[in-house]
Amino acid sequence: MEPTPTIEALREAAGLVGRGPDADALRTIQRAQDALDAVKVAHLAALAESRAFESEGASSIGSWARLHLRIGEREAATLTRAAATLARLPQVAEAAAAGQMRSAHVNVFSYGLRHVGAAPIEQMMDVLLRVATTCEPGELMQVMRALREAVFPDELDDAWAKGMDKADLQVNPVPQGFSTAATPSMRWLLCQRVPAHARGRQVPHGGGLAVRTGRCRRHPHGCSAPGRCD
Structure with missing residues (x-):
């Protein structure tokens, strides 16, 4: 070093x-x-x-x-x-x-x-370093877990089936019932480019994963995928 x-x-x-x-x-x-x-x-x-x-x-x-x-x-x-x-x-x-x-x-x-694996982390290194050098460790962990869920969605499905790991979605009461929304860290991560593959798993959308949502722009870290958050 x-x-x-x-x-x-x-x-x-x-x-x-x-x-x-x-x-x-x-x-x-x-x-x-x-x-x-x-x-x-x-x-x-x-x-x-x-x-x-x-x-x-x-x-x-x-x-x-x-x-x-x-x-x-x-x-x-x-x-x-x-x-x-x-x-x-x-x-x-x-x-x-x-x-x-x-x-x-x-x-x-x-x-x-x-x-998650070395390859996805290296492909998302710019994003992860920006979080690590500007935020406390807990927020970096939220982003890292969201990356894991984006790379291995089947594991997220299994966790939901077992009643675990629901922290990345919020359920809020409204007059007509309930409203669901992703947390800021999840919205922000999903509007980034997610690795095309990890340990043999293919991710759609031409090698990346992007979610269109205007709300992710308001995440304090911003969005590094211009045009994908409209």
């Missing part, structure tokens, strides 16, 4: 700690902290691969991390998965090293690699 963005983030934070306006200091501190988290992940992965922890008397990377970093084995496993994610998605690694996203955002990408 290229260390320059992390070093720049640390220098910027050091220049404002105890000196600059509190708001500016907090922003730079958060950026530096997030950048350090990404670097920690990279070094932990290198330590696990080299097994150098054994020379310090530890039987596993988890036990070494518990003793020397004061973190549990579960968190160590999460960090190890994050390292694999950063290695697989260099654009995510670059943004994380610069402090543009938090470790929790990286965990969402780890979820995406397991449940």
Whole structure:
């Protein structure tokens, strides 16, 4: 991982700690902290691969991390998965090293690699990075789950049949009965270009999926599919 963005983030934070306006200091501190988290992940992965922890008397990377970093084995496993994610998605690694996203955002990408697949994520990377660098991790997770449902619609049907995963639709009472509507994140995602295929699954509409709805324009992230939201 290229260390320059992390070093720049640390220098910027050091220049404002105890000196600059509190708001500016907090922003730079958060950026530096997030950048350090990404670097920690990279070094932990290198330590696990080299097994150098054994020379310090530890039987596993988890036990070494518990003793020397004061973190549990579960968190160590999460960090190890994050390292694999950063290695697989260099654009995510670059943004994380610069402090543009938090470790929790990286965990969402780890979820995406397991449940959506690398190809759809890479094809939607511009969209996902825009969300990751401007929104909190929970909103990125909503978008990632919506992407999964768009790529694997049969899984969504099965979940509905079991009475689960209805969070992407809203049912509101009206004088004549009830009205249904997609949530903003679902509307916004569906007006993007969704990958043509993932793990052998074909998606219609000439290699992409688009939903025509004027409401998706009002999503705070905008729409990157001009002419498809009319």
